[in-house]
Amino acid sequence: MNMTFDQAKDILIEKLSAHRYQHSLNVADLCRQLAGRYGIHVDKAYTAGLLHDCAKAMSDQELIKVCRDNGYEPDDIQIKATQLLHSIAGAFVAKEEFGEEDEDILNSITNHTCGRPNMSNLEMLVFCADYCEVGRIHSDAVVAREMLGKSLEETTLHVLENVITFNEQRGVTVHPASLITRDFYKGLLEGSTEGKR
Numbered sequence: 001m002n003m004t005f006d007q008a009k010d011i012l013i014e015k016l017s018a019h020r021y022q023h024s025l026n027v028a029d030l031c032r033q034l035a036g037r038y039g040i041h042v043d044k045a046y047t048a049g050l051l052h053d054c055a056k057a058m059s060d061q062e063l064i065k066v067c068r069d070n071g072y073e074p075d076d077i078q079i080k081a082t083q084l085l086h087s088i089a090g091a092f093v094a095k096e097e098f099g100e101e102d103e104d105i106l107n108s109i110t111n112h113t114c115g116r117p118n119m120s121n122l123e124m125l126v127f128c129a130d131y132c133e134v135g136r137i138h139s140d141a142v143v144a145r146e147m148l149g150k151s152l153e154e155t156t157l158h159v160l161e162n163v164i165t166f167n168e169q170r171g172v173t174v175h176p177a178s179l180i181t182r183d184f185y186k187g188l189l190e191g192s193t194e195g196k197r
């Protein structure tokens with residue numbers, strides 16, 4: 001970022017609801033706590049957590065516009081379930097408004113909703129921390145938080161399986177990218193897929 005954490009927080013507090021702002025702080029804290037365990041620079045981890053939802057409060061039209069202005073054309077599913085775009089738009093906002101240039105941080109923001117095969121440690125950490133930060137009150141948060149201290153890959157698969165099942169049960173659109181990510185980590189942990197890292 002081209003600013004201090006305090007400056008970034010001042011901007012975020014204007015952009016987000018109080019609840020979402022607190023969630024962002026919680027994700028950032030959890031990422032920072034676990035960064036060392038996974039060989040990630042603590043400031044990078046904190047930044048990625050802090051900024052991951054920076055586009056969360058944008059309207060559907062704004063999300064689509066930010067994506068298109070930056071050369072990303074949303075697919076049909078993203079046009080209908082527009083909130084899926086907040087992660088992709090978030091990386092563009094992080095770059096433009098917070099001066100974030102680090103590719104790993106930007107990828108962590110882009111991929112925090114659906115994940116992708118072969119994520120970096122930072123991408124997996126943000127993806128999982130988003131699901132199980134201390135403010136998350138669903139019954140699986142404690143289990144996932146415990147897992148997250150032990151294995152990024154296993155927690156990533158666990159989170160994906162739970163989110164996919166939960167959304168399918170509620171009739172919420174699951175983007176195929178989530179299924180592709182789930183299948184990748186399932187294969188990786190079963191030993192039938194090889195990670196490229």
Ligand SMILES: [Fe+2]
Pocket residue numbers: 052053056086087112113130
């Ligand atoms: Fe998000």
Ligand SMILES: [Fe+2]
Pocket residue numbers: 023027052053130
């Ligand atoms: Fe989030």
